[in-house]
Amino acid sequence: MEITNPSTGSFSVSPLRKSLFAQDILLIGVSFVLMAFFIPLHWVIDFTIFCILVLSFDLLYGYMGRLSFGHVLYYGTGAYMASLVLLHVSRNPFLAIAAGVAAGALLAMVLGFIVLQTDGAPFALINLAFNQIGFWLIASGLQAYTKGEDGLNTTAGTLGFINFSNHPFAFGFFLVCLLLVFVLLKVFTISPYGITVRSIKENEDRVKFLGYNVFYFKWFTFVLSSTLAALPGTLFAVFYGFVAPTIISPFGNTEVIFAVLIGGAGNLYGAIIGGVVYKLMSNYLATNITRWEMLLGILLLIWVFRFRRGLTGYAWEWILRGKRKPAVEV
Amino acid sequence: MGEGSVDLLEVQGIDVAYGHAKVLHHVSLKLDQGEMVFIVGRNGAGKTTLLQTISGHLKPTAGCILYQGKEVHGQPVEKLARLGIRFVAQDKKVFSNLTVRGNIELASYATGEDLGQAVERLTRLYPKFQDFLGRKAGGLSGGQREILLIGRALVASPRLLLIDEPTEGLAAIVIEDIFRILMEMKQEKVSTFIVEQNLSVVSRLADRVYVMKEGKIIKEMVDPAEIRNTAELESYL
Numbered sequence: 215m216e217i218t219n220p221s222t223g224s225f226s227v228s229p230l231r232k233s234l235f236a237q238d239i240l241l242i243g244v245s246f247v248l249m250a251f252f253i254p255l256h257w258v259i260d261f262t263i264f265c266i267l268v269l270s271f272d273l274l275y276g277y278m279g280r281l282s283f284g285h286v287l288y289y290g291t292g293a294y295m296a297s298l299v300l301l302h303v304s305r306n307p308f309l310a311i312a313a314g315v316a317a318g319a320l321l322a323m324v325l326g327f328i329v330l331q332t333d334g335a336p337f338a339l340i341n342l343a344f345n346q347i348g349f350w351l352i353a354s355g356l357q358a359y360t361k362g363e364d365g366l367n368t369t370a371g372t373l374g375f376i377n378f379s380n381h382p383f384a385f386g387f388f389l390v391c392l393l394l395v396f397v398l399l400k401v402f403t404i405s406p407y408g409i410t411v412r413s414i415k416e417n418e419d420r421v422k423f424l425g426y427n428v429f430y431f432k433w434f435t436f437v438l439s440s441t442l443a444a445l446p447g448t449l450f451a452v453f454y455g456f457v458a459p460t461i462i463s464p465f466g467n468t469e470v471i472f473a474v475l476i477g478g479a480g481n482l483y484g485a486i487i488g489g490v491v492y493k494l495m496s497n498y499l500a501t502n503i504t505r506w507e508m509l510l511g512i513l514l515l516i517w518v519f520r521f522r523r524g525l526t527g528y529a530w531e532w533i534l535r536g537k538r539k540p541a542v543e544v
Numbered sequence: 545m546g547e548g549s550v551d552l553l554e555v556q557g558i559d560v561a562y563g564h565a566k567v568l569h570h571v572s573l574k575l576d577q578g579e580m581v582f583i584v585g586r587n588g589a590g591k592t593t594l595l596q597t598i599s600g601h602l603k604p605t606a607g608c609i610l611y612q613g614k615e616v617h618g619q620p621v622e623k624l625a626r627l628g629i630r631f632v633a634q635d636k637k638v639f640s641n642l643t644v645r646g647n648i649e650l651a652s653y654a655t656g657e658d659l660g661q662a663v664e665r666l667t668r669l670y671p672k673f674q675d676f677l678g679r680k681a682g683g684l685s686g687g688q689r690e691i692l693l694i695g696r697a698l699v700a701s702p703r704l705l706l707i708d709e710p711t712e713g714l715a716a717i718v719i720e721d722i723f724r725i726l727m728e729m730k731q732e733k734v735s736t737f738i739v740e741q742n743l744s745v746v747s748r749l750a751d752r753v754y755v756m757k758e759g760k761i762i763k764e765m766v767d768p769a770e771i772r773n774t775a776e777l778e779s780y781l
Binding site for chain 1: 601640649651654696
């Protein structure tokens with residue numbers, strides 16, 4: 215696999231890296247399959263979709279350091295575009311998925327030029343504003359096409375053994391998508407391009423000192439992150455056959471943000487662990503407690519204030535304890 | 545302009561202001577190809593502001609900056625960096641989450657210089673880095689960070705290097721390391737513009753010295769005997 219760096223040509227993945235990717239794929243794949251033995255399969259499918267969304271957000275927030283309160287805009291765009299294609303163009307699920315992902319990418323390409331003029335809190339809020347506009351368009355402005363609050367009911371067609379109503383097939387397909395997104399992001403984040411993006415998070419000005427066009431890097435990463443957010447939206451649409459404006463509601467962003475914080479920002483494993491833990495918490499609490507949102511809120515508050523590095527951050531610290539090299543002498 | 549020498553940088557009567565507060569007043573100076581030029585002056589004289597203006601961080605409100613004969617004032621930092629102007633800031637901030645090698649890699653990706661060559665230059669400048677290449681740069685001492693920053697700025701041989709207070713806050717032994725590195729750069733004719741308070745370093749390295757006071761150039765020294773006279777230099781501070 216190769217990623218092209220605009221400055222230096224190409225970056226190749228070494229055989230060692232490839233074997234590490236194989237280990238990652240095995241570990242994540244087996245974990246999700248095992249999970250399916252202990253909890254309902256439709257929950258695991260839901261977790262898989264959510265984890266792809268969290269991974270995409272981690273690229274933007276954990277790796278590039280840009281907190282967005284409008285990430286689900288692209289998730290919802292993917293879901294609605296896939297549903298509209300299924301309703302009006304073709305029942306081919308792959309065409310719907312491709313159209314949804316393309317719609318998310320196109321929207322991000324345009325909005326990226328606007329939102330990336332800002333940084334910090336304004337960046338978070340301008341994304342929230344666009345998310346709110348998207349929500350209003352879906353719920354009201356484009357009601358003739360989206361059916362407003364009633365949502366869209368669709369059925370993805372079947373192509374031989376490809377049947378998204380079949381839970382084991384859907385699970386297998388979504389898990390492959392999750393693994394592909396994981397590997398893509400892993401290659402991206404360790405490539406020269408990804409190292410530059412991580413350095414932008416640490417000190418944008420210093421990256422400019424080296425001659426990088428920082429805006430280009432930020433824009434590309436924003437588009438990649440948003441495109442990957444559209445993918446789980448399309449998977450949601452073809453699996454559930456129903457989308458409503460709640461899927462694009464700005465409140466959905468808090469779930470993604472909390473999942474990244476629980477797992478540990480800037481760590482792909484952390485995104486997956488955070489996604490699963492958040493979904494487990496919200497599903498079990500909702501099943502057993504009436505006012506579960508309040509308890510979830512309290513748990514998340516404790517997490518954010520007390521365990522800021524996330525599960526993977528503390529796990530690393532535990533693994534590395536005693537192995538740290540002494541400080542460098544002058 | 546001296547015989548056979550070429551003006552690499554010429555600053556012509558620039559004014560710089562932070563809001564309504566004017567910080568630089570009609571500053572003019574020049575740097576010939578291969579020269580090592582120092583700016584000295586008390587705190588608040590406007591030395592760092594001048595360097596930040598040349599490097600593209602600040603825009604002058606009047607006057608112009610010529611680099612290789614072309615006006616460059618108002619150009620963004622990254623464009624000036626691509627033209628060969630590199631800036632080493634005073635704060636000694638490296639990419640602390642990257643290794644020492646990673647810091648050099650980042651510069652070599654930007655310039656297209658071979659990484660092995662860039663790392664080799666760094667370890668030649670400061671052999672101790674041979675053992676630290678795989679360590680996080682955040683764990684380096686202040687002096688080592690400064691050396692890493694200079695080494696990083698030297699990737700792909702910049703045409704003009706701007707260094708802000710390289711020895712500030714460092715122990716004497718580290719200052720000698722930095723002096724040695726600057727001396728090597730001088731011998732290799734790297735065009736360098738340095739803001740420095742350590743007059744011992746200035747007097748031993750400078751081809752030309754500008755003294756700044758209250759946002760103005762009050763003295764230009766080109767005579768080696770005058771530059772070596774630290775007592776005279778000190779009298780301006």
